[in-house]
Amino acid sequence: MLEIRNLHAEVEDRKILNGLNLTVSAGEVAAIMGPNGSGKSTLSYVLSGKPGYTITDGEVLLNGESILDMPPDERAAKGVFLAFQYPMEVPGVATMTFLKTAMNAQRKHRGEPELTTPDFMKLVKAEADALFIKQEMLRRPVNVGFSGGEKKRNEILQMALLQPKLAILDETDSGLDIDALRIVSDGVNRLRRADRAFIVITHYQRLLNHIVPDSVHVMSKGRIVRSGGKELALELEANGYRDYQDAA
Amino acid sequence: MTDMTPIKTPAEQALSRAFGLAAPTLPGDAGVKSLREAAFGAFETAGLPHRRVEDWKYTDLRVLMREAKPLAAPPTADDIAAAKDAGAAFATAGARRLVLVNGSFVAELSELAGLEEGLTILPLARVLGEGHPLSSRLGSLAPQGNAAVDLNTAFMADGVVVHVAAGVKIERPLLIVSRHVGAATADVTRSLVVVEDDAALTLIESFEGPDGVDYQTNSALELSIGRNASVELIRHQAEGESALHLHTLMAEAGAHATLKGCTLTTGAAVSRQQAALALNGDHIVAALRGTTLLRGRQHGDTTLLVEHKGTHCESRELFRTVLDGTAHGVFQGKIIVAADAQKTDGRMASNALVLSDGAEMDNKPELEIYADDVQCGHGATVGALDEELLFYLEARGIPEAEAAALLIQSFVGEIIDQVENEAVRDALMAGVMRWLAQRAGTPQARG
Ligand SMILES: Nc1ncnc2c1ncn2[C@@H]1O[C@H](COP(=O)(O)OP(=O)(O)OP(=O)(O)O)[C@@H](O)[C@H]1O
Ligand SMILES: [Mg+2]
Numbered sequence: 001m002l003e004i005r006n007l008h009a010e011v012e013d014r015k016i017l018n019g020l021n022l023t024v025s026a027g028e029v030a031a032i033m034g035p036n037g038s039g040k041s042t043l044s045y046v047l048s049g050k051p052g053y054t055i056t057d058g059e060v061l062l063n064g065e066s067i068l069d070m071p072p073d074e075r076a077a078k079g080v081f082l083a084f085q086y087p088m089e090v091p092g093v094a095t096m097t098f099l100k101t102a103m104n105a106q107r108k109h110r111g112e113p114e115l116t117t118p119d120f121m122k123l124v125k126a127e128a129d130a131l132f133i134k135q136e137m138l139r140r141p142v143n144v145g146f147s148g149g150e151k152k153r154n155e156i157l158q159m160a161l162l163q164p165k166l167a168i169l170d171e172t173d174s175g176l177d178i179d180a181l182r183i184v185s186d187g188v189n190r191l192r193r194a195d196r197a198f199i200v201i202t203h204y205q206r207l208l209n210h211i212v213p214d215s216v217h218v219m220s221k222g223r224i225v226r227s228g229g230k231e232l233a234l235e236l237e238a239n240g241y242r243d244y245q246d247a248a
Numbered sequence: 249m250t251d252m253t254p255i256k257t258p259a260e261q262a263l264s265r266a267f268g269l270a271a272p273t274l275p276g277d278a279g280v281k282s283l284r285e286a287a288f289g290a291f292e293t294a295g296l297p298h299r300r301v302e303d304w305k306y307t308d309l310r311v312l313m314r315e316a317k318p319l320a321a322p323p324t325a326d327d328i329a330a331a332k333d334a335g336a337a338f339a340t341a342g343a344r345r346l347v348l349v350n351g352s353f354v355a356e357l358s359e360l361a362g363l364e365e366g367l368t369i370l371p372l373a374r375v376l377g378e379g380h381p382l383s384s385r386l387g388s389l390a391p392q393g394n395a396a397v398d399l400n401t402a403f404m405a406d407g408v409v410v411h412v413a414a415g416v417k418i419e420r421p422l423l424i425v426s427r428h429v430g431a432a433t434a435d436v437t438r439s440l441v442v443v444e445d446d447a448a449l450t451l452i453e454s455f456e457g458p459d460g461v462d463y464q465t466n467s468a469l470e471l472s473i474g475r476n477a478s479v480e481l482i483r484h485q486a487e488g489e490s491a492l493h494l495h496t497l498m499a500e501a502g503a504h505a506t507l508k509g510c511t512l513t514t515g516a517a518v519s520r521q522q523a524a525l526a527l528n529g530d531h532i533v534a535a536l537r538g539t540t541l542l543r544g545r546q547h548g549d550t551t552l553l554v555e556h557k558g559t560h561c562e563s564r565e566l567f568r569t570v571l572d573g574t575a576h577g578v579f580q581g582k583i584i585v586a587a588d589a590q591k592t593d594g595r596m597a598s599n600a601l602v603l604s605d606g607a608e609m610d611n612k613p614e615l616e617i618y619a620d621d622v623q624c625g626h627g628a629t630v631g632a633l634d635e636e637l638l639f640y641l642e643a644r645g646i647p648e649a650e651a652a653a654l655l656i657q658s659f660v661g662e663i664i665d666q667v668e669n670e671a672v673r674d675a676l677m678a679g680v681m682r683w684l685a686q687r688a689g690t691p692q693a694r695g
Contacts, residue, residue: 048643049642049643050639050643051635051639071642071647071648072639072642072643073642073643073644073645073646073647073648073651076642076643076644076645077645081643082643084640084643087640088636088637088640090637090640090641090655090658091658091662092655092657092658092659092661092662093654093655093657093658097654098641098644098654101646101650101654102641102644102645102646103645105644105645105646105647105650106644106645109645141658158644162644162645
């Protein structure tokens, strides 16, 4: 599904990613853990095509196709989805309008017909209910006045509606209370499928009790420095990152 | 006179000749005649305003108005036929349409039948010609020494005069369409709207004309709002892209009155909309809002003066400008709070969204406060589209151009959303969407 080979990336003349290798197979949930500033969010931005990052070496293949030259909207239409660590507030754009515009833009990209309004409403209502998102919130401008947890749930709602091939969740668990953590995790688990891959970036083993990963990767100084099974997360929880600070 | 007199520009010379020729035939009694002469005299002394005239610093008419077009003749049958669809953009608003073609009132395109009880509508030409009592109210709100107003007063011949009797609430909006057809002329219109105590009116003005004709519009509206009366005023300036457009709103409001204004500017090569609003009583609520979208080499100026004279009045002035290409936007706003206008709550803001490196915005909000117990504030911002926001939308699959359009739409939508009548709101939003579609159709240099 996703192959990252020897990826080097800079932002504002600072090298952040330093020869990162990672393979995630279809159906796999890969967790990435690592100290603050190790480059996890940078990786998620580079994968989704945020402007301002210079790729100095390496490649990223999604189902065998190189995506690094594609603009973000094209990557999204190919199935890349990023749940932001800090979701943006978009004043003046109603959440409903935003969701519909996004869904139809992706459909158009793929040559599919636009959704009718009743079909769209039905889809949104079902997914929003499952995530305990009130209809009233959907009429408000995107994320404006939403609490931290509501913003994260809104990200998962977008993911559920856009049905991506590769979903990257950047610290979706931060700022969630215990109930919200379960709601969000259930939302992710419902979307697990043989033809969909997840990269789950987190600092806490707790999330991985809910979303059980197939692989766990440790990132330090812009590289993956160790990979293992779900037990690796328990080890990190116990020992911290001190073994990896100099590994890169 | 002396060597202090500046050399007259060709436009100034042409205006003097035109006034000399037209004055004897312009309608009105002796009072109106002397009003004209005084106004033209003031204009001749000062000339066209230029950048050293504070109020016109950013809109140098000496440079921007190279020539004065000949005064428009009354429209021919062909002209009238060409204006049949005037105001079509507001068709769904169910408004009573009143049409001016090249500045002349055209009865056959206007709906004058079945007027509501207490509503009077007359062409200005008739009011002037008959010496109708309302003609004595003309000019009473005109500011001193304003070239656009002086020229308007000097040449005024036609327009729409509306009177709403005390206590009468007119449900159906009035739509005054100023339509230009044919060759480039100077179209002068003067309208007078008197809304008596406890009355209510919604008035829409639409300015439209063909692209590629450098006609000149000078339009002025005198609006008198009685005590406890309520007026909503909407204006869409969608002149042809080569036009020069000058518009002046002169308004006064009595105690407990409400005025809500919303303008949308998308047209003309050079435009200036100016408003002078006097809040003469206590407890008046006034909001002037507007949005201007310019591209190419368009120049658009919004200049406001709000005078708080009574106590406990609230005024809001909020303008949003979107600039693309090498367009130039201007906002000048001044709130004056008189010494005894205590408990005034006045706020003014101008926000500009600049979409290209070549576009330019000049913002000049000012407060002049002589009372001590007031709450007033102003602010001005100029910024580009937020890159982080654009990326958030693009990461969801929305192409960049569409994401930008969505953000622009929301920026100006917050102004237009304040319009009460839904069909009018939709018509204005459709004007914004047309602008966005035209922008998408022209190659852009993105900054
Ligand atoms: N635009 C930028 N300009 C300069 N430095 C940047 C920029 N963006 C990120 N960095 C730096 O790159 C490094 C990696 O940042 P990144 O946000 O990817 O870390 P992270 O692993 O996601 O950290 P956290 O766990 O705190 O979220 C940090 O040192 C950060 O300061
Ligand atoms: Mg991060």
